[in-house]
Amino acid sequence: IQEPQLQGQDTGMQCEDDRTGIGVETLKRAFLDNLFYVQGKFPALATKHDYYMALAYTVRDRLLQRWVNTAAIYTQEGSRTVAYLSAEFLMGPHLGNNLINLGIYNQVQQAMTELKLDLKELLAKEEEPGLGNGGLGRLAACYLDSLASLEIPTLGYGIRYEFGIFDQLIRNGWQVEKTDKWLRYGNPWEIARPEWAVSVKFGGRTEAHKNAQGRYRVRWIPHKVVLGIPYDTPILGYKVNTANTLRLWKAEAPESFDFEAFNRGNYYGAVDQKVTSENLTKVLYPNDETYEGKQLRLEQQYFFVSCALQDMLRIMLRQKLPLEQFHEKFAVQLNDTHPAIAVAELMRLLLDEHEMDWEPAWEITQKTFGYTNHTLLPEALEKWSLKLFSSLLPRHLEIIYEINWRFLEQVRHKFGTDEGRIGRLSLIDENDGKFVRMAHLACVGSHKINGVAALHSELLQKTTLLDFYEFFPEKFTNITNGVTPRRWIVLSNPKLTNLITSCIGDNWIKHLEDVQRIETYAEDPGFQQEWQQIKRENKVNVAEILLDRTGVKVDPDSLFDIQVKRIHQYKRQHLNILHAITLYNQIKQNPNLDITPRTLIFAGKAAPGYYIAKLIIKLINSVAEVVNKDRDIGDRLKVVFLPDYNVKNSQPIYPAADLSEQISTAGKEASGTGNMKFAMNGALTIGTLDGANIEIRNAVGAENFFLFGLTTEDVGALRLTGYRPREYYEQNPQLKQAIDQIASGYFSHGDRSLFKPLVDLLLDKDPFMLMADYQPYIDCQQQVSQTYRDRDRWLQMSILNTARMGKFSSDRAIREYCQQIWKVQPVPVQLAAEKTGDG
Ligand code: CR6
Incomplete structure (x- = not known):
């Protein structure tokens, strides 16, 4: 992924130390040594997990000299x-991230390959x-x-x-x-x-x-x-x-x-x-x-x-x-x-x-x-x-x-x-x-x-x-929050990393503002072609994961429309589901409808005691069950809930998204950080004027962002004048049909009681104003579908999103904390070898 870091002992020499050397031969020797002396195994008996542990210790050895030196310098100064x-x-x-930050990902990959092991499989073993x-x-x-x-x-x-x-x-x-x-x-x-x-x-x-x-x-x-x-x-x-x-x-x-x-x-x-x-x-x-x-x-x-x-x-x-x-x-x-x-x-x-x-x-x-x-x-x-x-x-x-x-x-x-x-x-x-x-x-x-x-x-x-x-x-x-481009681009999306680096060098990994330089390629057909190819490969990868974990087969050429985050009423996963039901009904009413095929992907945990959030998960899965097996629908619409969302499972997701759902009620999401991870990886955002969405939209340009919905002021004003959610339902046939289906048991094998608490909440109180935002959301999604059909336009927007996300690196955020709040300066650490100038 990047140049090896020649900060250890001289890799050209035969005398690399087994605990610090980073040449492929040294890494192999050190790995087998750790397998024997830490795990107490030899290859014929070793499990995948033993191999993971041996590799983890091999990497840890290489961290330790830096760790000890760092502590020594901080103490001394x-x-x-x-x-x-x-x-x-x-x-x-930790393993993948440490390989990236040590700058030894490629060598380790080669060392594993030469030992007939697959680095990806070993990375997957980490808890x-x-x-x-x-x-x-x-x-x-x-x-x-x-x-x-x-x-x-x-x-x-x-x-x-x-x-x-x-x-x-x-x-x-x-x-x-x-x-x-x-x-x-x-x-x-x-x-x-x-x-x-x-x-x-x-x-x-x-x-x-x-x-x-x-x-x-x-x-x-x-x-x-x-x-x-x-x-x-x-x-x-x-x-x-x-x-x-x-x-x-x-x-x-x-x-x-x-x-x-x-x-x-x-x-x-x-x-x-x-x-x-x-x-x-x-x-x-x-x-x-x-x-x-x-x-x-x-x-x-x-x-x-x-x-x-x-x-x-x-x-x-x-x-x-x-x-x-x-x-x-x-x-x-x-x-x-x-x-x-x-x-x-x-x-x-x-x-x-x-x-x-x-x-x-x-x-x-x-x-x-x-x-x-x-x-x-x-x-x-x-x-x-x-x-x-x-x-x-x-x-x-x-x-x-x-x-x-x-x-x-x-x-x-x-x-x-x-x-x-x-x-x-x-x-x-x-x-x-x-x-x-x-x-x-x-x-x-x-x-x-x-x-x-x-x-x-x-x-x-x-x-x-x-x-x-x-x-x-x-x-x-x-x-404003930020996220690290090391984990969220370099580690998660190696193909995109290589493409960007091949065009502008790798300085952007430390200074994400520099990624702006890919803007000149936004309309370059060759670059667009490669950009699209990478997105497609990342989508194929997620399609395989979805098939493996849920049994649902999805089309990598459909629009991947993704909402992954904790399940919360204010984040409005149920608004997204109302869109899914609306698309479903449109196709059912007009079986020959030529719509942009979509795959709606959801993932996220609900707090164990948060009943409504758990019911929203059940609703997503219930709608998925009906939609996915309906022959009239075919490949035009799929709904999938990927279980057990966590950091590890999320890493392949962001690089595979076409559309990022950031649809909280305005004024409720303090910042959001998933919104940043998606946009950095070239997803376009459909979102409200909430949290960091506002700043993301300002950075990438209003023309490269799908905006809808009430503003914070609108939300406040509507509450004051008396919000009557049921009126939206009564006056909007599409919305009424969707809600009525949920209430009537259409998605719950005829059970009318299952989703009643959710339906009642939406029609009577609707604390997060889904009813008011429904039609603007549906209209905006229609625009998304239209735009997706214009391949060149979409690719240009996608490239510009990545190019303009520099501000949302956590490096920028941390620099601001250092200057405005902590008043603290960098303390560079040298390795002993660098200080003395010899090996
Ligand atoms: N739930 C905010 O809701 C923000 C993160 C990190 C949250 C979210 O918008 O991006 O913090 N708030 O600042 C709390 O956890 C209290 C979150 O993660």
């Missing part, structure tokens, strides 16, 4: 470091580390890739869930969840660091005591203590020697607690304690944008935040830096409110454990944190009942009260006693029971607050965080 705190990191498989739900967790992963590629010292801090996001099966059209046992066969990418374990306290009470200087301090006497064990994974940048660290924490029982119970003869009690402690990091909560007020979730959040901050303090002490410089050493980013308790925890550590005074501690805290908000949906805003909060974190509640008291004093000073405003700004919600508002804690405790796309940041300031914006407008900024 006491570098300013970004700490990215996130409850989710959706990394995706996905699914430690996230969707966009937010994957964003964290793209950001780690960019941070390393830009040579920014970074620690990613999160939770090592034993079970990640569930595996999705489809049984009789319904989603069924299966435990994700991703660690079952071992994880070659992580190294446990038990020597850096920390203790985390929970529950109990606080008391005052006099310190050595005779001053009153607070002491927290916990009810239980849990150990946090760090597990480190190297994150290599693209064609640099920087290998940063993702440090994930696992909960264990502390020995001392076992002993106590054991000495009392309570062996079972001791073991029980161990089980309870380890439950803490057992499983990822599978909700995307819905908060669930569960105690275990708050425990998870506090656990990893406390581990991370204690770890940072340890690093400072080791580097002999005074704690007064905490904010100079670390820029800590809160990925949504999940780690917002960090504000109170850093205060506690500085005040109680390091005996600092309130004012300096508070100044350090505010200068340390930045807060990224990822949603406006009210059901996602985290608030913890005072009862739960005080029972788990009694000391933190005291600190939050003090922060709140001082903050509200400042509010009174600025705005006078406007009790309404004070109630709205307070860290404590007293409207209906009492709760701690985590977004408020994050806002008050941070020096910068950002949204994730221009519209989202604007709406934050005008609605959800309006009062905070009025109080400290200077804290607010926007940083």
